[in-house]
Amino acid sequence: xxxxxxxxxxxxxxxxxxxxxxxxxxxxxxxxxxxxxxxxxxxxxxxxxxxxxxxxxxxxxxxxxxxxxxxxxxxxxxxxxxxxxxxxxxxxxxxxxxxxxxxxxxxxxxxxxxxxxxxxxxxxxxxxxxxxxxxxxxxxxxxxxxxxxxxxxxxxxxxxxxxxxxxxxxxxxxxxxxxxxxxxxxxxxxxxxxxxxxxxxxxxxxxxxxxxxxxxxxxxxxxxxxxxxxxxxxxxxxxxxxxxxxxxxxxxxxxxxxxxxxxxxxxxxxxxxxxxxxxxxxxx
Numbered sequence: 001x002x003x004x005x006x007x008x009x010x011x012x013x014x015x016x017x018x019x020x021x022x023x024x025x026x027x028x029x030x031x032x033x034x035x036x037x038x039x040x041x042x043x044x045x046x047x048x049x050x051x052x053x054x055x056x057x058x059x060x061x062x063x064x065x066x067x068x069x070x071x072x073x074x075x076x077x078x079x080x081x082x083x084x085x086x087x088x089x090x091x092x093x094x095x096x097x098x099x100x101x102x103x104x105x106x107x108x109x110x111x112x113x114x115x116x117x118x119x120x121x122x123x124x125x126x127x128x129x130x131x132x133x134x135x136x137x138x139x140x141x142x143x144x145x146x147x148x149x150x151x152x153x154x155x156x157x158x159x160x161x162x163x164x165x166x167x168x169x170x171x172x173x174x175x176x177x178x179x180x181x182x183x184x185x186x187x188x189x190x191x192x193x194x195x196x197x198x199x200x201x202x203x204x205x206x207x208x209x210x211x212x213x214x215x216x217x218x219x220x221x222x223x224x225x226x227x228x229x230x231x232x233x234x235x236x237x238x239x240x241x242x243x244x245x246x247x248x249x250x251x252x253x254x255x256x257x258x259x260x261x262x263x264x265x266x267x268x269x270x271x272x273x274x275x276x277x278x279x280x281x282x283x284x
Contacts, residue, residue: 004041005029008080015079016160020135028072041081048073100227101218102261108228115210122178123189123198123206126152127222129171131229131247133158134200134222140188142179147172154248163248227261234262 001009008029012022032051033040052070055061061069077083103111108128115121127137136154144153150167175188184190191198207222218224230243244255 004039004080008076011080012075018158018160024068025072025075028069029076031069032073040076048077099257099260100220100224102231103216103218103224103228105232107214107216107218110214111210111216114214115206118178118181119189120206120210122174123203124210124222124225125171125174126188127203127207128225128229129168130154130165131226131233132165133226134203138189138198138200138203141186142184142188145172145175145188158248161248163245165246227258230255230258231261234258 005026008026009022012025017025029040032043032048035051035054036043036047052066052073055069056066078085112121112125115124123137126132126140127134130137130152132140132154135158139155140152141155144155145167146153147167150169150172151164152167154163154165156162185194187195187197189198189203190196191202204222207225220227226247230247233243233246234240240252240255240259243258244252247255249255
């Protein structure tokens with residue numbers, strides 16, 4: 001590993017940034033260096049801005065991708081290289097606000113039913129039943145399933161935080177059936193090698209294969225099951241603060257977006273037009 005990359009990695013680690021964040025930030029700097037065929041510490045602020053413009057207008061990357069790269073480059077230049085803020089500026093890209101499509105109860109049942117592989121079905125049901133991120137469900141260990149207390153321990157989720165989520169009886173039955181057949185020794189959902197956890201990409205592939213097999217045309221990947229978890233809880237009357245804790249959200253603002261997705265609450269809202277008292281028309 002080159003000294004500059006090692007220094008940036010050390011800066012990321014010492015600030016306790018998540019492993020996925022470290023990877024994406026390092027990739028952002030690598031992409032910049034490959035584009036110019038030069039070491040990134042030899043580039044000007046204008047060249048860096050031109051690169052972001054190229055990613056947005058020529059490669060048509062999404063706002064989310066451009067923002068991630070922007071954050072990675074800003075970290076490298078302002079933290080690792082200690083460039084002054086005034087010398088280096090990247091415009092912030094505004095990400096359009098889009099609401100995900102939510103699977104209905106019938107679609108979820110169809111998704112789980114068509115998934116005949118025990119491990120794959122257990123993974124999808126765990127993701128939905130516990131509202132987990134892909135990185136969280138793939139890092140679950142067998143020991144994280146606490147059937148005595150009926151909870152699942154999520155270790156070092158986003159933001160390096162641990163949390164507990166309820167273990168549904170139906171999910172426990174599914175996990176026990178899977179474990180009796182497969183006997184995973186350490187990781188609950190191992191990858192191609194039994195001693196290694198499944199990759200996030202592997203989990204997403206399992207979801208897309210089952211989704212297509214179930215004839216579900218709504219967009220989104222495995223993370224959609226996490227959105228369904230929160231939305232269906234809200235529709236069932238669960239308080240927002242409880243959902244916030246279960247989801248592992250630091251800010252309630254992240255949880256508030258599910259108010260826009262909860263169909264039953266939206267449908268039950270009375271229009272202010274219905275509150276107006278119109279005079280009774282006189283009969284003629």
